[in-house]
Amino acid sequence: MVENSKPNDALKRFNEAQEKSIALQYASSILFWDASTGAPKSGADARSKAIGTVSGFAYQLLVNDQMKKDLDVLMEHLDELSETQRVLISNTKKEFDKLTKIPMDEFQKYNALTSKSSMVWEDAKENSDFALFEPYLTQVIEYLLKFAEYRGYEGHPYNLYIDDFEEGMTVDQLNVFFDELRARIVPLLRRISESGKSIDTAFLAKLYPKEKQEKLSKMLLPMLGFDLERGWFKESVHPFTMAVDIDDVRLTTRYHENDFKSALLSTAHEGGHAIYEQNISKDLRGTFLATGTSNGIHESQSRIFENNFVLSEAFLGYLFPILKNEFEEQLDGLDFNGFYEGMNKVEPSLIRIEADELTYSLHIMLRYEIELGLIDGSIKVADLPKVWNEKMESYLGVIPENDGKGVLQDVHWSEGLFGYFPTYALGSAYAAQFAHYIRKDVDVDSCLKEGNFKPLSEWLNKKVHQYGSLKKPTELIELITGECLNSKYYCDYLEEKYSKIYKLK
């Protein structure tokens, strides 16, 4: 039943499959959105059947003998294709190989394992019982090593898993990257701790009514450059961004009435992701390329808005009088310096997702080192709690009182998500590198002092957003900054910002 493939016919069939696949992806996304924004829990079984069925059809569209033949023919005729088509076909071929090189029965067993494993992890975390989780994590890692052999890799097997989330990134590059972070941020944090400066953050924990926080988020989003008319902003337990179309980009936040920073920063963060998706060139619409190019680049857009822009002295200076007016009572008696320092206080803590801008990357570095060790065998699963606590003490100066607040805090490993964590740190580093280069074209501080994000958004639209996935992350960085990833900008930025706040010599 597989038809003989001529390039034109193959391309036509590919385009048809792509169109249907994107339509099914749309449906899956809406099911997820629905579930996350209020759908009754009692409908979970019906929903999970629907999600499974839609994914099944989507899989069959892209993984079949005809597609294999078509992709092979098209790969032989790449030079006859347009740039967009070339990238599309190469990406799809790569994805196809990834999905088909692993024997189906083993892949299904692995899926069953991770499904079980993440349930066990939840229990283990709640009861701070690492022994419960240990055999599952051991098996997950065995599968990842076996799959690496099926898939094939160059250099380190972990390269494969990094590449799944950040194409082109390697262990060698990450080692250099984290070496610099370790050499510069760990001492910086020590100097901050030893500076003796204490920052009062009591104002952050006063009562900020949800409605007023919501109003603030809805004022902030369009200011940053998000078009509320071409999207949907709602509330959910865990904030997230979901683009179902260039003209339908959805994002959520959550409000904690006794934590002022939480919603404001998560709105800015998700806003950055959402602005990326809204500004992809419409020429890419209807193709797999109409989405952000990698986890790291996506994270750079959320981080640049959250940290480099919103948490800057310039923008907080603009925002402060507005907030004073809106939250008169809560901010009574506070001067701008107290506000700015409170918003940017550094405090080593146990939990990654609650970490401040400076310590965040150290949480990531620790996870990277552990993932690498687990994959190359230099760290045993059984030793994880001990290794975790030692690294926490060494980098952050704190030790978790139990494994629930330590090695068991994140869901990622239970789901087999290795290679994902590093992209969080890459996002911050890319953000700092971009922020350095924006200054060559735009007077960033003057814009932020006036709450005028337009020149900043436009720069990012033109340099980053419009390309969607047409450029690989490495190409994009090179194109924009004329160099590859350079952690210097990130370390410089952190040193400068926090030396000033903590008055370090």
Place this chain on the structure above:
Amino acid sequence: MVENSKPNDALKRFNEAQEKSIALQYASSILFWDASTGAPKSGADARSKAIGTVSGFAYQLLVNDQMKKDLDVLMEHLDELSETQRVLISNTKKEFDKLTKIPMDEFQKYNALTSKSSMVWEDAKENSDFALFEPYLTQVIEYLLKFAEYRGYEGHPYNLYIDDFEEGMTVDQLNVFFDELRARIVPLLRRISESGKSIDTAFLAKLYPKEKQEKLSKMLLPMLGFDLERGWFKESVHPFTMAVDIDDVRLTTRYHENDFKSALLSTAHEGGHAIYEQNISKDLRGTFLATGTSNGIHESQSRIFENNFVLSEAFLGYLFPILKNEFEEQLDGLDFNGFYEGMNKVEPSLIRIEADELTYSLHIMLRYEIELGLIDGSIKVADLPKVWNEKMESYLGVIPENDGKGVLQDVHWSEGLFGYFPTYALGSAYAAQFAHYIRKDVDVDSCLKEGNFKPLSEWLNKKVHQYGSLKKPTELIELITGECLNSKYYCDYLEEKYSKIYKLK
């Protein structure tokens, strides 16, 4: 590729297709819900592609050569199947024939026509320009007549289209039904108009803040028997009910701040539909039978809650003090009699969807007579505006000032929905017939006077809801009331209620 069919294999394949089909139906429903409850308009193109793609897969699941063969085999072995399976297979076979007897290319042309036709209708309505719509309606009717020949029918070709929405109902039965309505309700309305009694409804048009109306609706729904935990209640432009699962039944209402009745009654109405879907036996879950059995029976459940229960003297007597407390200012100086009469005022009007309980069926009767005439050729499309206005004058005593408020007011015909309107009137008649028989088991008035719907909901759960589509509407009426549809109960109910309100002799 079509496999030889043994009954067991055929049943297994049918069940698999059914499961996937229900999962895809779930996805389509959620896409509709999403679009109706706030999704950005700018995403409409992506959404319509997604809906089209999901429907395409759903169609292929049920309409294919294997399914044809399997259904034929199963139809030969019906006596070996369980009751549920028998009904399922017969229903699916009927649906299969309906979908396949019309040549695909003609059906596609017809779909293109109705899509265009409903857009033209929108224009025609807005500009009160029937001539614009006339050629499209003419073509729609030509198709319906041609399709009737393909599909085959007994007696009148219109029987086919009634049966699409109310299985087993025929022109002969509907003629008897509407004859009695014409004979009894038209004179009743005349006597009301001539009674000289005027009812003051000024209180209904005062300002009722949306938040307070919402609070009232959220109090009413669980009181009626709707389980808010197994569903979702939101706001939309047009109220509707949508069951995506027995445990996930969604409904909406809309709030008009200067029309107190609107949200209250639409909540009760949709609540009736929703309670039906929530109380279908879980044994039917996962089958096509886990939904209401027909349009008419579904409408009977919305009408019985809206009219026979909520608008009754007994329940409004219970509700009045609660409302007085909640809307002190708006209801100031109003006594219960004024409230009850105001809520039930009869007033012939031009627009069906704004009609009161008594005149509503006359709007339907008029549409039924016209549909019948259009199908049997006794009414020409070109004469429609004239026929419409004559009938409006004769039955309701009012004549529309233009066709936009007359013959063009409803979307149904532009979409080819013939045979749909009668089910609205059947709903009210079934409701009255059920309401008569409930009284044999339950002291309805005492319950309503205490706001205690539990015995009423339970009666309906047991007699109607649990069966889903396992029983045909005709079987259900017979089973519950021991007789077939009898319009006497409906006419008796209206005469009794309104004679009392209007003090008719």
